[in-house]
Amino acid sequence: MVVSKMNKDAQMRAAINQKLIETGERERLKELLRAKLIECGWKDQLKAHCKEVIKEKGLEHVTVDDLVAEITPKGRVCSVFRYWTVHSNNELQIYFFRYLYLFLY
């Protein structure tokens, strides 16, 4: 029963995702998120971190993987912290909820 429940959740999640992509909402949400992150200075903070990483590693030898590995966790943390402090998370959540309600009903 638990497995099925978990499956149901996974299924639901997959379905929602799929729907989001199909209607193009996901892209819109992504742009919205990017704008918000720049506004709150998340991008500049990450850029400074990048510069440090690059100076460490040397300009010529930086790879994408290095950057991703270094920056993504920091970005995630930063965004959560920033986003929660600068904006209330409710905005995005409410938006999601509303959409989901509309979408699912």
Add this chain to the structure above:
Amino acid sequence: MKMEEMSLSGLDNSKLEAIAQEIYADLVEDSCLGFCFEVHRAVKCGYFFLDDTDPDSMKDFEIVDQPGLDIFGQVFNQWKSKECVCPNCSRSIAASRFAPHLEKCLGMGRNSSRIANRRIANSNNMNKSESDQEDNDDINDNDWSYGSEKKGLWYLPFQNPNSPRRSKSLKHKNGFSVCTSASNTLPLLFSSSGELSNSDPFKYNNSTGISYETLGPEELRSLLTTQCGVISEHTKKMCTRSLRCPQHTDEQRRAVRIYFLGPSAVLPEVESSLDNDSFDMTDSQALISRLQWDGSSDLSPSDSGSSKTSENQGWGLGTNSSESRKTKKKKSHLSLVGTASGLGSNKKKKPKPPAPPTPSIYDDIN
């Protein structure tokens, strides 16, 4: 639908929130990845560090926070003490005075041309000798020179004491050169008249703005024919306004003329009614003067006889009046021709001949 069933049954806030959180996390990760790709591309293309400044420049342009300096590190009054060398005159000028100096030096500003013209006018007037009267007249007549502008302003209600006629006589009769520009003339003349009034206020000393030595009898007469001439109590000078000036009455004018020219002197104003008389005065004086100078043969014997009795030029009015009446018409032209005395019907300005040196005339009259 299957999905709807699923959603209906599984919907509660916490779950929804969890789902939302997951979606959000996915989106953030996508953004990070996107950002990484951007940075990596910038690094590889070489424009990642372009907007940075090197540490040396950073130090140069650091904000300065010392007392007495601004944030750029500049001193406040730095330019006051600096001196610039003028390229025109090669003098070193203070920086704050440099622009006005350059304006004057190059002669290209608004004021510089005015000042230069004034200086020229002044220096011309100072340096002019008698032979340069032509030039002087030009300056006087030139409406646009600074000097004449001043004259026009100051002498608006009066006759111009620096008109060519007067200046000529001035030059001849004066021992020293007289400046014809208004600005220089006034203090000069005022000072001279001041002296005169102290010494003898009841003689020639009452100047009209012409210095004392120049006022000969002909001068005085001419002045009285053309000007009001009433002597002001405060300044002891003759009024230079016209013959009909409203400040003085005819009685005053007559009194002045009688005082100066003898009891039979007539006001030039009264000419219209007493035309004959004044004309005769003129004639007699003209005759006398011409006799004295060149022994004119135009005179009739009667007139020459009468003139001989007076033996002086221009002032023996009382004796000659009766005789000269006869010869009025004949001698009219004489009065017109080059006489020093302006008294009479002629209100035109006659060209004055060179006056003979007769300083003792007044003594003879008295």
